[in-house]
Amino acid sequence: MKQKVRIAAGQGFWGDLPDAPVRQVEGGPIDYLMLDYLAEVTMSIMQKQKARDPNAGYARDFVSLMNEILPACVDRGIKVVANAGGVNVEGCANAIVDVARKLDYSGKVKIGIVTGDDLLERIDDFITRGIELRNMDTDEVLASVRDRIQSANAYLGAAPIVEALGKGAQIVITGRATDTGLTLGPMIHEFGWAENDWNKLAAGTIAGHIIECGAQCSGGNCQYEWETIPDLVSVGFPIAEASPDASFVITKHNGTGGRINVPSIKEQLVYEMGDPHEYITPDCVADFTTIQLAEDGPDRVRVFGIKGRPSTEFLKVSISYSAGYKAVGTLVYAWPDAYEKARTADKILRGRLERLGLSFDQILTEFVGVNATHGPLAGKPSPDLAEVQLRVGVRGNDRSAVERFTKEIAPLILTGPPSVTGFAGGRPKVKEIVAYWPALIPKSEITPQVETIEA
Amino acid sequence: MRIRLREIAHARSGDKGDTANVGVIALRDEFYPLLVRELTAARVKNHFKGICKGEVERFDLPNLGALNFLLHESLGGGGTLSLMTDAQGKTLSTALLRMEIEVPDPEAKQLGLAKANGS
Numbered sequence: 001m002k003q004k005v006r007i008a009a010g011q012g013f014w015g016d017l018p019d020a021p022v023r024q025v026e027g028g029p030i031d032y033l034m035l036d037y038l039a040e041v042t043m044s045i046m047q048k049q050k051a052r053d054p055n056a057g058y059a060r061d062f063v064s065l066m067n068e069i070l071p072a073c074v075d076r077g078i079k080v081v082a083n084a085g086g087v088n089v090e091g092c093a094n095a096i097v098d099v100a101r102k103l104d105y106s107g108k109v110k111i112g113i114v115t116g117d118d119l120l121e122r123i124d125d126f127i128t129r130g131i132e133l134r135n136m137d138t139d140e141v142l143a144s145v146r147d148r149i150q151s152a153n154a155y156l157g158a159a160p161i162v163e164a165l166g167k168g169a170q171i172v173i174t175g176r177a178t179d180t181g182l183t184l185g186p187m188i189h190e191f192g193w194a195e196n197d198w199n200k201l202a203a204g205t206i207a208g209h210i211i212e213c214g215a216q217c218s219g220g221n222c223q224y225e226w227e228t229i230p231d232l233v234s235v236g237f238p239i240a241e242a243s244p245d246a247s248f249v250i251t252k253h254n255g256t257g258g259r260i261n262v263p264s265i266k267e268q269l270v271y272e273m274g275d276p277h278e279y280i281t282p283d284c285v286a287d288f289t290t291i292q293l294a295e296d297g298p299d300r301v302r303v304f305g306i307k308g309r310p311s312t313e314f315l316k317v318s319i320s321y322s323a324g325y326k327a328v329g330t331l332v333y334a335w336p337d338a339y340e341k342a343r344t345a346d347k348i349l350r351g352r353l354e355r356l357g358l359s360f361d362q363i364l365t366e367f368v369g370v371n372a373t374h375g376p377l378a379g380k381p382s383p384d385l386a387e388v389q390l391r392v393g394v395r396g397n398d399r400s401a402v403e404r405f406t407k408e409i410a411p412l413i414l415t416g417p418p419s420v421t422g423f424a425g426g427r428p429k430v431k432e433i434v435a436y437w438p439a440l441i442p443k444s445e446i447t448p449q450v451e452t453i454e455a
Numbered sequence: 456m457r458i459r460l461r462e463i464a465h466a467r468s469g470d471k472g473d474t475a476n477v478g479v480i481a482l483r484d485e486f487y488p489l490l491v492r493e494l495t496a497a498r499v500k501n502h503f504k505g506i507c508k509g510e511v512e513r514f515d516l517p518n519l520g521a522l523n524f525l526l527h528e529s530l531g532g533g534g535t536l537s538l539m540t541d542a543q544g545k546t547l548s549t550a551l552l553r554m555e556i557e558v559p560d561p562e563a564k565q566l567g568l569a570k571a572n573g574s
Contacts, residue, residue, distance in 0.1 A: 270478020272469035393538030
């Protein structure tokens with residue numbers, strides 16, 4: 001058994017620094033490259049792409065990335081675990097097979113395919129059988145938005161990834177899998193942890209939580225002494241160095257920028273935290289109040305002492321549904337009296353919307369430079385502000401009303417308060433809102449499937 | 456003496472639907488008891504009046520010198536439904552650090568705060 005396994009994070013979200021995974025592969029030794037491509041509403045975008053083209057519906061970025069790094073990964077024995085498959089895991093795997101053949105790596109790459117998360121075709125069956133898939137936030141039953149559902153996927157955990165690695169897969173592609181499972185899976189595979197060794201599973205899960213947002217644990221978005229964090233131009237993405245006893249070190253490649261220390265890890269640990277006693281994943285329930293941290297040399301933090309408990313009988317399901325339309329318009333007002341001018345413009349705009357008889361579920365006005373981030377806590381603005389951006393958003397089910405709103409912004413320049421600019425981009429775009437519906441489903445309903453193909 | 460929370464803590468915030476979380480971390484271990492004492496859920500709820508329309512829950516993480524607050528109904532519907540610039544509550548971390556707290560002078564002196572504050 002290896003005594004140390006290095007799992008490198010290459011993407012903190014879909015759209016993160018494109019060269020970060022390349023730098024993880026090229027910048028020093030790693031054993032695994034972990035890539036998270038799926039945000040909450042990503043699946044609905046991919047579902048739409050697949051409806052237009054049956055060969056689409058996965059993260060194409062992953063294919064171009066593999067085109068760049070596949071030879072290095074194969075030659076050095078680096079395994080890749082990615083939830084890049086979206087709603088077409090087979091299509092994604094086939095694209096990687098094509099890449100391998102093109103690069104003359106035929107017969108040298110085994111690809112693991114994890115499916116079974118896509119529930120879109122099973123929704124009616126669930127509802128008929130009394131599985132209501134109630135919204136975890138609002139408690140509404142899913143039937144209330146049945147005709148507007150665009151995608152539905154269960155979050156799979158580490159187990160099918162472990163199975164794929166066990167079958168010799170060098171590249172494991174999943175659909176909706178938890179970010180934490182992408183990191184925990186390789187640890188279970190390498191160290192042979194038992195499926196009920198809750199403390200170890202919790203430790204691997206927390207390692208996953210720390211590195212899943214990429215550089216957000218290694219100096220990015222870090223408040224602690226932020227002015228002194230070196231060389232964010234070349235910020236190093238995190239690497240979890242795991243040991244068989246489930247302690248691990250968070251570090252980054254030598255010569256990269258950013259900073260890893262106890263405060264930077266603490267900031268990431270509390271990110272998107274709920275009840276710290278129960279961080280629930282398909283694999284275990286991790287207790288964040290047991291985490292111990294210690295500095296372990298420059299840009300190294302050791303994490304140990306973690307306790308976990310048995311996983312629950314449910315999996316989380318991520319459902320996306322169409323929820324109306326929105327548009328946001330902005331204009332910039334300059335000194336003097338920038339804030340007063342922006343406020344007056346807002347009143348005029350609202351008066352015109354009212355005169356047109358347009359109604360919306362919500363209208364929100366923000367004054368960027370005054371209250372857009374901290375609201376009333378920002379206090380009274382200085383009368384001498386150099387400029388203020390008026391930002392007005394509307395939301396509603398009537399697309400034509402939202403469309404009409406977008407035509408009322410530009411006219412304010414010639415029909416409202418003076419010293420105004422900032423309309424070079426044209427009319428605001430109307431966006432369809434795809435909203436997120438979190439629900440729970442009994443684990444017994446979901447059977448992950450794992451297969452491997454040779455390139 | 457009155458100090459701003461940012462003198463003794465750093466923070467990070469994020470979202471889960473229409474709920475924002477703000478994790479507040481003591482800059483030095485010896486500041487943590489001050490956070491535990493002063494940052495009650497009620498106090499934080501009052502601080503965020505006009506922003507947080509729901510309940511505030513507090514969870515303690517003494518192992519990290521941190522407190523985690525859940526601010527329910529704070530993100531204009533949350534996710535893609537929200538019209539807010541900060542629909543994910545990412546800047547509520549520093550919004551909390553604006554809070555002013557009263558520290559008895561002897562305690563402030565013991566914690567080295569008086570000096571840091573130049574008074």
